[in-house]
Amino acid sequence: MEIIIVKDLVMRFGSFTANDRLTFSVAKGEIFGFLGANGAGKTTTMKVLCGLLKPTSGSVVVAGYDVALHPEKVKRNIGYMSQKFSLNDDLTVTENILVYGTIYGLGRAEIGKRTDAMLERLELTQVRKRLVKTLSLGWKQKLAFSVATLHRPSIVFLDEPTSGVDPVTRRRFWELIYEAAENDITVFVTTHYMDEAEYCDRVSIMNRGQIIALDTPQRLKQAHGVESINELFVRMVR
Amino acid sequence: MTALKGFIIKESKHILRDWKTLVILFVIPVALVLIIGYVVSIDVKDTVIGVYDKARDSESARLTARIASSGYFKPVKVITHDAEIAPAFRSGSIRMVVVIGERFGSRMLQNEGAVVQIIADASEANTAQLLSIYCEGVIQSFAAGEDVVVKPPVEVEVRMFFNPSLNGVYMSIPGIMALVLIIITAMMTSLSITREKELGSMEILLASPLTPFQIIIGKVTPYLALATINAVTVVLLGYFVFRVPMTGSWELLFLINFVYIFLSLALGILISSLAPTQMVAMFASLFGLLLPTMLLSGFIFPLENMPWWLQALSRILPPRYYVEAVKAVMIQGSTLEVVWQRLIVMVAFGLIYMAAAVKKFKIRLD
């Protein structure tokens, strides 16, 4: 079943075209890697999919709703973790979770239960009462992820979730992503780490607003006769 | 030095690119000067009043007409009963009531002492006082003027020095200049520096080969340019639109403005080195700069009438010296001999602020 269907998406800012007739779809439960050089238009696409930007033209259906027409219905079914850490610095870990939990309409008891379970799993229990601004980046990113998936959305969008994070935490973070996918959450992730791209079910590579490759990592490598996605990326985007 | 130049260019581009702020920076000071210059005055003119004519004779009608034609008052409400006065005051529709006593005309003509009572709404105490003084004046001249030919024994020949036409704008233009310049310079610099702090980009600058002093210079130079343009605009508006005379030298006036801008910039930097967030910086500039500048620079309310401790307070705030110096140069044609002390005080303030700010900056580095 297709949970994201993008057809001829065009996104223009004045004379600058950030997305040029994108067409792709993502299946339910899939981990979809969205690769591209800096400035290729990834974040723009992601914002359109989340209903943060209205597309200039084309049709985008996410979780069964057209984002141009029903952005609010889309939002009910997604989680989003932005490139820039965007939780409230001056609230504690649990306070942040509570705020977003209630926004998604979860009851207090339910939030408490999920929070406990989640903090346990993310090894965040000991910092639950700390102000977010005092946490290290690794912890902040894990927290942001947990907030984005707290309401068990059908899709979670992760915009460079592991940038600037140490290799051990990155590994741990990807375990979380797999866990989410097993729970039937579709994961739409952008990254600059090509080793991470290898973990995805399918990847797309974007260049200058267009998708220039889209398949499973295995098949892409075979088709282009390269050893790794890294090599492929360097070759295609250059 | 090239690094500094590059940095200044970067900062200027930041400002130039933000066209919304730029428009505000140039358009609004002009609007402000125009509106306030025309509107803020303490002259008495066309004040709406009520007349309660108990006499209803020809003399009382003439007095009413005289009051109406004085230019100070506009009788808009005819009152016929004592009980009407309070509600009229309470709804704010009139400021004063002139009650003309019974048998006004006959008492006046027979020299029995006609009675006029002035009731002023003193919730605006200053206005009430002025209104009553003016109204008494009109009534006395009515009494003296036509019927009883009595001249005061001594004629006072008056000469209004510096401002023969008694133009109220002479007071407010220098005050507005002080206000506009301090907002633009002090507030804008303090916000732009705290912003970098808040967003974390300050660390990058501090890690660069630029010294803290150079960083400050880089941040401040573009605003210095903007403020200079603004100062020129405001002065020209005052000169051409409001006809504030320019009896002193232009060079001196610009020197004063330059010193004041330097001072405001130093103040802005000091605020930003103390304030951790933009919110705090803004609040500090608002209550620390804007309100005192408005009230303690002698722009709306004359300083010499204030309690001694407020006067003392105004002496440690820079705008006062600026307003005094500008007035002295523009209106009284003073030369450097007269204003040098004020200039020195302003420079001293500027240096103190600057030194404190740079010190604070260095501490953060170590």
Added chain:
Amino acid sequence: MTLVRKEFLQIFRNRIMLPLLFVVPTVMLLILVNAATMEMRDRKVLICDNDLSPTSRRICGAISASTFFDAGRVAFSAHEAIASIEKGESDVALIIHKGLENDLMSQQPAAVQLIVNAVNSQQAQLSYAYMTQLINRAVGDILLENAAPAPQESIRTSVSFWYNPTLNYRFFMLPGILTILITVIGTVLSAMNVVREKETGTIEQINVTPVGKFAFIASKLLPFWLIGLVELALGLALGRLFYNVPMEGSITLIFGMSATYLTGLLGLGLFVSTFAQTMQQATFINFFFLLICILMSGIFTSTDNMPAWGKALNTINPVYYFIDIMRCIMLKGATFVDLTPQFRAICIFAAASVSLSVLNYRKRN
């Protein structure tokens, strides 16, 4: 509701902002209330007495005795007197010509010369008026003593000042400064708060959630609305305590009016935040806008003498209505009925600004 709680938590956790929010404004309130006096004292007078007669001495005595003038400077020539005015050493110079007494006694027209520094036109006019009065009263007394026919007053005027018989200018200033406080806090804080979330990026996280526009805006408004009302209560209490400022009307009415007004201000702040990208922009727009509104409103200077276009502009100036409301209730005991037009105006303001901000607020760009 959690959103509201979140805002409160953030405000109260801010160790610098909260004291700043309450302490600084109240200190300013207490200090600046004293700044508004127009009551004139101690105008520096220089006397150049060339007559040196009993009459001229009588005049000098009358001037020294008045609290309005501060005599004591003397000069011996008109030239010296003008120089003193030019240097700013004196505000008024009175030049009494030789032969004043003779002229008076021989019933010839008598005159003195007055030179006034008129940079401040108001003070100049009043100085002139007072001086004329003083001199003629002194001379009148002399003439009376010498049994010359003195002019009789044909009209007796009496003045009574209602609502503030002692002409205490603090009663006039306190509602004014309080109005400024509420206005600035209401508009600036709400605008800054939203723009700050824009700058730090946290607003994006809220925008991808299904939270309603209205809930979000309400959560931004409510805390500052309450802070504004607390600030008002504090200001009223301090005014009462320190300056004995009266409260003739009903407190409930003041708070009702203020609550409406604050809603409008907060809406205005949010409206500004919808198109400002940085806090610098927001601050600037706010400040110039507020500055114009405040200076035009009649808080410091009367609005009666404004040109017609100024009055026309004031009909859309919310501060103009609110300061009127405050003074009318506090000092004159106005009731709701008295203030219906003003109340209608601030209701329109509140409705307009809130709906504008709701309309203009977009969860996506």
